[in-house]
Amino acid sequence: VSLTVAVTNQKGGVAKTTSVASLGAALVELGRRVLLVDLDPQACLTFSLGIDPEDLDVSVHQVLLGQKSAADVIMSTDDGPDLLPATIELAGAEAALLTRTGREHVLRTALEDVSEEYDWILLDCPPSLGVLTVNALSAADEVMIPLQCETLSHRGVGQLLDTVHDVRRFTNRGLSVMGVLPTLFDGRTKHARTVLEAISETYELPVLEPPIPKTIKFAEAPAVGRSILSTARSHRGAGAYRQLAANLLEARS
Amino acid sequence: VSLTVAVTNQKGGVAKTTSVASLGAALVELGRRVLLVDLDPQACLTFSLGIDPEDLDVSVHQVLLGQKSAADVIMSTDDGPDLLPATIELAGAEAALLTRTGREHVLRTALEDVSEEYDWILLDCPPSLGVLTVNALSAADEVMIPLQCETLSHRGVGQLLDTVHDVRRFTNRGLSVMGVLPTLFDGRTKHARTVLEAISETYELPVLEPPIPKTIKFAEAPAVGRSILSTARSHRGAGAYRQLAANLLEARS
Numbered sequence: 069v070s071l072t073v074a075v076t077n078q079k080g081g082v083a084k085t086t087s088v089a090s091l092g093a094a095l096v097e098l099g100r101r102v103l104l105v106d107l108d109p110q111a112c113l114t115f116s117l118g119i120d121p122e123d124l125d126v127s128v129h130q131v132l133l134g135q136k137s138a139a140d141v142i143m144s145t146d147d148g149p150d151l152l153p154a155t156i157e158l159a160g161a162e163a164a165l166l167t168r169t170g171r172e173h174v175l176r177t178a179l180e181d182v183s184e185e186y187d188w189i190l191l192d193c194p195p196s197l198g199v200l201t202v203n204a205l206s207a208a209d210e211v212m213i214p215l216q217c218e219t220l221s222h223r224g225v226g227q228l229l230d231t232v233h234d235v236r237r238f239t240n241r242g243l244s245v246m247g248v249l250p251t252l253f254d255g256r257t258k259h260a261r262t263v264l265e266a267i268s269e270t271y272e273l274p275v276l277e278p279p280i281p282k283t284i285k286f287a288e289a290p291a292v293g294r295s296i297l298s299t300a301r302s303h304r305g306a307g308a309y310r311q312l313a314a315n316l317l318e319a320r321s
Numbered sequence: 322v323s324l325t326v327a328v329t330n331q332k333g334g335v336a337k338t339t340s341v342a343s344l345g346a347a348l349v350e351l352g353r354r355v356l357l358v359d360l361d362p363q364a365c366l367t368f369s370l371g372i373d374p375e376d377l378d379v380s381v382h383q384v385l386l387g388q389k390s391a392a393d394v395i396m397s398t399d400d401g402p403d404l405l406p407a408t409i410e411l412a413g414a415e416a417a418l419l420t421r422t423g424r425e426h427v428l429r430t431a432l433e434d435v436s437e438e439y440d441w442i443l444l445d446c447p448p449s450l451g452v453l454t455v456n457a458l459s460a461a462d463e464v465m466i467p468l469q470c471e472t473l474s475h476r477g478v479g480q481l482l483d484t485v486h487d488v489r490r491f492t493n494r495g496l497s498v499m500g501v502l503p504t505l506f507d508g509r510t511k512h513a514r515t516v517l518e519a520i521s522e523t524y525e526l527p528v529l530e531p532p533i534p535k536t537i538k539f540a541e542a543p544a545v546g547r548s549i550l551s552t553a554r555s556h557r558g559a560g561a562y563r564q565l566a567a568n569l570l571e572a573r574s
């Protein structure tokens with residue numbers, strides 16, 4: 069039975085996309101069947117996996133609007149996971165869904181048709197708490213919050229948890245918070261550790277391990293269209309996501 | 322006569338907010354009268370300048386909806402610039418403005434009342450190309466594009482320039498692109514330089530100088546509620562924004 073994880077944080081540039089791509093690849097290395105869903109109109113996940121969104125005729129946009137089934141749009145990737153890709157058309161989804169009853173449920177409904185075929189479904193959210201993120205939260209079993217442990221990330225956590233709370237009340241009772249994943253982690257100073265402890269205590273959130281270290285190797289991976297597990301396989305950044313995947317599998321068993 | 326600059330990039334976490342706060346403070350140090358406008362519902366600029374958005378009863382949200390004048394909401398900051406602050410209410414602006422004729426012009430109209438009092442007005446945009454960013458582009462004389470010179474930033478530039486193009490055609494003929502500002506710049510490897518050259522050639526964009534170096538000092542500033550020009554005044558990060566301010570003033574004279 070599949071586990072669906074919304075990878076969510078409305079703050080920009082905290083490695084949501086990088087975490088979905090890398091964790092997805094790591095779970096495939098460990099033999100799991102994985103689907104990644106790109107919910108960002110900027111389609112960074114799609115691009116990072118070697119697919120040019122401008123070459124696509126259909127994307128998750130048509131699936132959300134009920135014009136295509138997920139199975140018709142899902143594609144395979146060189147890294148191993150399957151991908152439900154995004155294109156810039158998704159920018160119109162918010163307006164398109166605005167007046168539709170049950171607009172928060174369209175992703176959940178679409179994924180029900182394919183969830184049997186996967187062990188893990190990871191949802192890459194855009195940097196906002198709009199209809200796309202609410203759809204992800206309404207479709208998910210758990211929320212993973214990538215967190216760059218700097219002062220400005222502290223503020224967003226409360227707002228995100230308020231949204232999770234609303235989703236639990238109104239559209240998805242079963243949603244739980246898996247925890248925060250410390251990303252872009254700079255272990256050289258106390259600043260990151262201090263911010264991480266403050267957030268985890270203030271909001272009583274589990275902290276996933278290990279923290280993902282800040283390393284330039286990550287910036288190079290999207291240029292090749294592969295995750296860091298392929299571009300810098302023996303590097304500590306790849307190792308951290310492999311260890312995270314192993315930890316998540318162990319926690320689930 | 323004032324110059325209004327939209328600091329825009331739909332990619333998250335590329336130092337839009339940090340650039341607005343730091344450049345604003347640097348222009349004040351050089352004797353200019355400066356207004357900063359926070360257009361992000363996450364209100365990171367407001368928070369970075371030492372103001373808790375949750376303490377505010379009114380914000381730019383009421384100004385955009387025509388319920389308050391900008392002059393009624395503008396406040397002063399310890400760093401020197403004035404601030405038109407944001408609160409989470411702004412998240413509702415998109416929906417609130419959706420059906421309003423001329424919704425792209427509400428910010429421009431609001432700023433006309435106060436522009437006489439300032440030499441520079443800097444607009445901090447959220448990580449999206451929605452109605453708030455379009456308002457900023459429609460109100461601005463120039464666009465500054467903070468750019469983290471990594472592969473994933475390359476993709477967004479084309480989309481952003483398409484939006485600028487549309488705004489020039491439909492709502493603001495006078496809009497021009499000031500250029501890209503390299504931020505979070507890691508000069509130790511060739512990667513950043515390579516990406517920067519590729520972007521500047523592909524899109525024929527001016528590159529503002531100097532690049533802003535990646536340094537942990539920036540992460541600490543928001544905790545104090547002051548810009549880096551106050552928290553690490555003699556550090557090279559502060560120096561870079563001071564040099565940028567001087568270069569912009571020289572270019573204008």
Ligand SMILES: Nc1ncnc2c1ncn2[C@@H]1O[C@H](COP(=O)(O)OP(=O)(O)OP(=O)(O)O)[C@@H](O)[C@H]1O
Binds near residue numbers: 195331334
């Ligand atoms: N551990 C890391 N070390 C160094 N750079 C990283 C790391 N993780 C991600 N990056 C880089 O940081 C930038 C932001 O990462 P990413 O795009 O994954 O964040 P995001 O949260 O998905 O952003 P957005 O909010 O725009 O969707 C990218 O250029 C990425 O390559």
Ligand SMILES: Nc1ncnc2c1ncn2[C@@H]1O[C@H](COP(=O)(O)OP(=O)(O)OP(=O)(O)O)[C@@H](O)[C@H]1O
Binds near residue numbers: 081219558
């Ligand atoms: N030159 C720099 N060196 C190191 N860290 C920096 C630098 N500039 C900004 N930062 C940090 O990077 C993070 C992202 O910066 P910032 O919030 O200004 O980006 P943004 O583009 O406004 O993000 P968003 O898209 O979420 O609005 C913040 O934690 C900030 O303190």
Ligand SMILES: [Mg+2]
Binds near residue numbers: 084113193
């Ligand atoms: Mg992303």
Ligand SMILES: [Mg+2]
Binds near residue numbers: 447
């Ligand atoms: Mg910002």
